[in-house]
Amino acid sequence: MSDFHDAAKGGLSAAQLEAVLRQVGAERYHNLHPFHHLMVSGALSKGQMQAWALNRYCYQAVIPRKDAMILARAEDPAFRAEWRKRIEDHDGEDGWSGGIAKWLKLATGLGLDANDVIGERLALPATRFAVGAYLAFCTNRTLLEAVASSLTELFSPVIIGERVPAMLAKYDYVTEDTLAYFKARPEQASRDAQFALSYALKHADTPERQQAVIDALVFKCDILWAMLDALMQAYGEAGHIPPGAFRPEDRK
Numbered sequence: 731m732s733d734f735h736d737a738a739k740g741g742l743s744a745a746q747l748e749a750v751l752r753q754v755g756a757e758r759y760h761n762l763h764p765f766h767h768l769m770v771s772g773a774l775s776k777g778q779m780q781a782w783a784l785n786r787y788c789y790q791a792v793i794p795r796k797d798a799m800i801l802a803r804a805e806d807p808a809f810r811a812e813w814r815k816r817i818e819d820h821d822g823e824d825g826w827s828g829g830i831a832k833w834l835k836l837a838t839g840l841g842l843d844a845n846d847v848i849g850e851r852l853a854l855p856a857t858r859f860a861v862g863a864y865l866a867f868c869t870n871r872t873l874l875e876a877v878a879s880s881l882t883e884l885f886s887p888v889i890i891g892e893r894v895p896a897m898l899a900k901y902d903y904v905t906e907d908t909l910a911y912f913k914a915r916p917e918q919a920s921r922d923a924q925f926a927l928s929y930a931l932k933h934a935d936t937p938e939r940q941q942a943v944i945d946a947l948v949f950k951c952d953i954l955w956a957m958l959d960a961l962m963q964a965y966g967e968a969g970h971i972p973p974g975a976f977r978p979e980d981r982k
């Protein structure tokens with residue numbers, strides 16, 4: 731295990747920087763988290779699955795907002811033309827025909843009330859803090875760091891490829907229709923991640939900027955990890971559900 735804090739010392743070639751970024755994913759992406767392992771092994775209760783979908787909605791909902799922050803800060807029209815596809819993917823043409831609507835369908839397909847999900851008030855405090863930290867990072871850090879923080883998407887096709895077949899095989903209440911969100915995602919994620927990776931490799935042209943790119947990806951892995959930690963703490967064996975947060979019916 732590396733801590734990556736001086737991974738760019740002395741400077742890296744583009745290929746070396748890419749290798750470090752992929753190593754960050756190999757060591758820190760949330761497919762390594764115990765909550766994901768419980769999910770793919772079929773061990774989650776329905777209430778735990780609902781808690782996951784309800785909390786993940788907060789993440790989905792902030793994505794187009796952080797992408798709008800990135801758009802606003804980008805001076806190159808060609809960059810903006812490419813990046814705005816991300817907002818279109820999540821919002822669709824009318825706000826409710828893209829990825830966010832599909833995530834909502836996933837949540838309601840698991841038995842949750844749509845207003846409870848959209849309202850975000852039943853989400854865990856730590857989820858809201860993590861998601862807020864992502865939005866703040868993309869608002870306050872350099873454009874290069876904000877772009878680099880999206881690079882977890884290099885690894886999302888892998889976790890989606892693990893999650894979807896397992897959910898269909900191991901939970902009888904999960905249908906293909908419920909999981910429609912994930913159909914378009916791997917292709918969109920690969921397109922987006924390739925663009926972001928090329929941008930990051932090109933613009934990280936000093937050891938300091940290379941380190942900033944690596945740190946941004948580590949930070950983003952921490953965000954995703956912290957969200958699953960929060961679910962474990964609240965809905966795992968410890969069962970410390972914070973006041974006001976979602977209480978599954980199978981665990982009053």
Ligand SMILES: O=C(O)c1cc(C(=O)O)c2c(n1)C(=O)C(=O)c1cc(C(=O)O)[nH]c1-2
Nearest residue numbers: 793829879880881882883885886889890915
């Ligand atoms: O299912 C997943 O585990 C997963 C992970 C990630 C990610 O790695 O950040 C994203 C998504 N899904 C996703 O659906 C998505 O739209 C997305 C956008 C971004 C981003 O940072 O811009 N990450 C992710």
